[in-house]
Amino acid sequence: MAQTNAEPIAQVTPRGAGGRRQMSDRRIVQLFILPTIILLILMNIFPLIYSLYLSFTNYSVISTDPPQWVGIQNYVDILSDTDFWRNFGITGTYALASVTLQTVIGFVLALLLRTKFRGSGIITTMILVPMMLSPIVVAVFWRLIFNPSYGILNPLLGFTNINTSPEWLGEPGLALLAIVIVDVWMWSPFVMLLCLAGLSAIPEYLYEAAAIDRAGGLFVFFRITLPQVLPLLLIAVLFRTIEAFKQFDLVQGLTAGGPGDATETVSVQLYQLAFQGQFNTGLSSALAYIVLIVIIAISNLYIRALNRAREG
Amino acid sequence: MAVVSGAPRSGGPRQKVVISTRVDKVSTGARLTSNVRAAIAIVIALIMLIPVFWMAMTAFKTRPDAVAVPPLLFFQPSLEGFVSLLTDRRQLNPEEIAAAKERTDLDFFNQVALVRGQTVLGVSAFPGQLLNSLIIAGVSTIFSVAFGVLAAYAFSRFPVPGKDDLLFFILSQRMLPPVVVTIPIFLMYRQLGLYDTHFGMILLYTAFNLSFSVWLLKGFIDEIPREYEEAALVDGYTRLQAFRKIVLPQATTGIAATTVFSLIFSWNEYAFALMLTSDVARTAPPSIPLVLGTGGIEWAAIAAGSLAFLIPVVIVTFLLRKHLLRGVTFGAIRKG
Numbered sequence: 277m278a279q280t281n282a283e284p285i286a287q288v289t290p291r292g293a294g295g296r297r298q299m300s301d302r303r304i305v306q307l308f309i310l311p312t313i314i315l316l317i318l319m320n321i322f323p324l325i326y327s328l329y330l331s332f333t334n335y336s337v338i339s340t341d342p343p344q345w346v347g348i349q350n351y352v353d354i355l356s357d358t359d360f361w362r363n364f365g366i367t368g369t370y371a372l373a374s375v376t377l378q379t380v381i382g383f384v385l386a387l388l389l390r391t392k393f394r395g396s397g398i399i400t401t402m403i404l405v406p407m408m409l410s411p412i413v414v415a416v417f418w419r420l421i422f423n424p425s426y427g428i429l430n431p432l433l434g435f436t437n438i439n440t441s442p443e444w445l446g447e448p449g450l451a452l453l454a455i456v457i458v459d460v461w462m463w464s465p466f467v468m469l470l471c472l473a474g475l476s477a478i479p480e481y482l483y484e485a486a487a488i489d490r491a492g493g494l495f496v497f498f499r500i501t502l503p504q505v506l507p508l509l510l511i512a513v514l515f516r517t518i519e520a521f522k523q524f525d526l527v528q529g530l531t532a533g534g535p536g537d538a539t540e541t542v543s544v545q546l547y548q549l550a551f552q553g554q555f556n557t558g559l560s561s562a563l564a565y566i567v568l569i570v571i572i573a574i575s576n577l578y579i580r581a582l583n584r585a586r587e588g
Numbered sequence: 589m590a591v592v593s594g595a596p597r598s599g600g601p602r603q604k605v606v607i608s609t610r611v612d613k614v615s616t617g618a619r620l621t622s623n624v625r626a627a628i629a630i631v632i633a634l635i636m637l638i639p640v641f642w643m644a645m646t647a648f649k650t651r652p653d654a655v656a657v658p659p660l661l662f663f664q665p666s667l668e669g670f671v672s673l674l675t676d677r678r679q680l681n682p683e684e685i686a687a688a689k690e691r692t693d694l695d696f697f698n699q700v701a702l703v704r705g706q707t708v709l710g711v712s713a714f715p716g717q718l719l720n721s722l723i724i725a726g727v728s729t730i731f732s733v734a735f736g737v738l739a740a741y742a743f744s745r746f747p748v749p750g751k752d753d754l755l756f757f758i759l760s761q762r763m764l765p766p767v768v769v770t771i772p773i774f775l776m777y778r779q780l781g782l783y784d785t786h787f788g789m790i791l792l793y794t795a796f797n798l799s800f801s802v803w804l805l806k807g808f809i810d811e812i813p814r815e816y817e818e819a820a821l822v823d824g825y826t827r828l829q830a831f832r833k834i835v836l837p838q839a840t841t842g843i844a845a846t847t848v849f850s851l852i853f854s855w856n857e858y859a860f861a862l863m864l865t866s867d868v869a870r871t872a873p874p875s876i877p878l879v880l881g882t883g884g885i886e887w888a889a890i891a892a893g894s895l896a897f898l899i900p901v902v903i904v905t906f907l908l909r910k911h912l913l914r915g916v917t918f919g920a921i922r923k924g
Contacts, residue, residue, distance in 0.1 A: 301746060301827060302746075305748055308738035309754075311738065312739040315795045316758065316761060318795070319773070319791065319792060319796075320761050323772035324772065326775070330771070330775075388629045391622050393623075393626040395626075395630075399633045400909070401909045402636075403633050403636055405636075405640065405902055405905050408904070408905045410855070410856035411856070412858040412873045412876065412877060413856075416890055417643040417890070420642075420646065420891070427659070428642055438657065469912060470913070522765040524767055524858075529858075529877055546765075546768070547767050550770075564768040564771055567767075571764065572763070
């Protein structure tokens with residue numbers, strides 16, 4: 277004990293004089309980070325490199341032929357395929373519609389719940405339940421709710437005649453809307469949660485100052501509330517946009533791309549290409565890379581906004 | 589703005605009394621609107637939970653009740669759905685039904701099945717799949733939290749070369765769509781014999797949750813004052829001792845929250861399980877929709893399975909409510 281009491285102070289400052297201790301700290305760092313890095317290289321880097329290679333081949337997992345190099349043919353095929361662009365459009369429409377609705381509903385919910393009342397904690401948690409549920413289970417039981425003859429949604433909306441009531445998952449025009457409804461149901465609470473955090477951080481003196489100035493409600497909302505919540509709202513929007521582009525579970529569970537291919541998002545197309553029918557591994561790897569590039573572009577935005585919020 | 593901008597500059601905070609009388613005047617109306625707000629919020633919460641209530645009700649309906657037109661709000665509760673979920677059954681012919689009705693030694697499952705003229709053949713695949721879910725989620729969570737704590741501590745306390753890039757890289761793993769990652773992993777697993785194994789799924793979920801747990805735990809460890817460790821180091825503790833005896837106990841809440849989030853993520857995960865398992869290591873999520881395929885739609889059974897699957901998550905959500913915000917934003921946002 278006694279002989280070490282000079283040295284530890286040095287090791288506290290990372291670039292201190294205690295050279296021997298410094299080594300040991302560095303070893304701890306290496307040891308501590310190593311499992312994480314190894315696992316990520318094994319389960320992410322290697323697979324990604326492997327699939328980059330496969331995306332330039334005509335490989336299929338169910339054929340015995342070895343992969344044959346076809347250059348950029350897969351990419352050319354996908355980018356010149358009208359189905360791909362249509363599916364991308366469907367994904368974009370879905371993402372835009374559900375993120376917009378979630379943002380508005382989530383924000384309104386947060387405004388309703390910002391002032392505490394008796395039981396507001398429980399109510400808030402109850403509203404948060406949907407987003408914690410398993411998306412596939414959610415999709416399955418919403419199928420029961422959407423069912424045109426014995427589902428509960430149509431009677432709740434006032435459609436009592438089975439012959440004229442909407443067939444949510446069976447009509448091409450409605451199926452995407454149905455998926456948006458479920459996504460909004462699940463994820464508006466997420467936006468609400470972030471907005472609540474933003475609202476609770478607004479300093480009270482801003483509102484007091486506005487009250488002195490006899491500022492109107494709209495003025496207060498647009499000049500104080502909205503700008504103050506905006507950073508967190510932005511994070512919520514970006515987060516949900518990424519998730520919407522990734523969305524697979526809900527779509528697969530609700531419609532599996534149907535009816536016909538009216539709700540075939542890029543993720544569903546990717547799944548069908550890779551794991552059904554032809555098991556077209558090469559082509560699907562190329563599609564996967566295109567999706568990946570889009571996602572990386574969006575997540576870059578997200579992380580930048582995140583860092584800004586952390587600093588602010 | 590113009591009215592006051594000149595006068596209260598000198599007053600500032602000292603004028604608070606004046607302000608607060610004003611705010612008080614407003615608050616009679618404000619209290620009323622806050623009651624209205626509360627009422628609206630409660631109504632919305634109840635509307636949002638209708639699907640969950642509906643599923644819970646359907647779980648206790650009989651097969652005809654579950655698909656009754658119009659939907660039944662009041663019905664005779666039955667455990668048929670749970671029995672259908674947990675057992676494989678065979679349809680009996682009329683003589684067998686008559687014979688079975690005579691018998692008094694039928695167990696509970698057979699009694700319920702007999703209402704529909706069926707006899708129980710054995711346990712269905714669902715309990716096993718639920719067990720798979722539990723094993724895979726549990727073990728992968730232990731590993732991802734253990735590795736996550738170590739990495740988070742290192743990232744939080746030491747200058748790691750290329751730290752920001754590494755952390756960005758770790759987080760970006762979480763942004764990848766599962767379907768994209770699955771294609772090469774499927775090929776890799778097939779080569780290594782890891783397809784449809786518990787080990788393979790544990791490995792994958794560990795990696796998948798690790799990025800999340802590193803970020804979340806780093807947030808928690810960042811909040812523990814360095815002074816505690818520094819004092820311990822001065823007292824002659826080694827770095828490892830300080831980590832074990834000072835940092836870990838301080839980070840207990842964070843570790844608990846991370847554990848529960850990891851559990852929920854692996855428990856709910858669908859895409860990987862759908863594509864990388866078939867019979868042996870299949871978890872519950874990909875099998876719940878498949879109940880649809882067997883002999884018509886057994887909505888009561890599906891609802892029973894979903895309910896059994898969701899109840900733990902709902903309980904955990906209530907337990908975790910203080911940490912939800914942190915959890916769903918990867919530890920980026922801590923207040924609130």
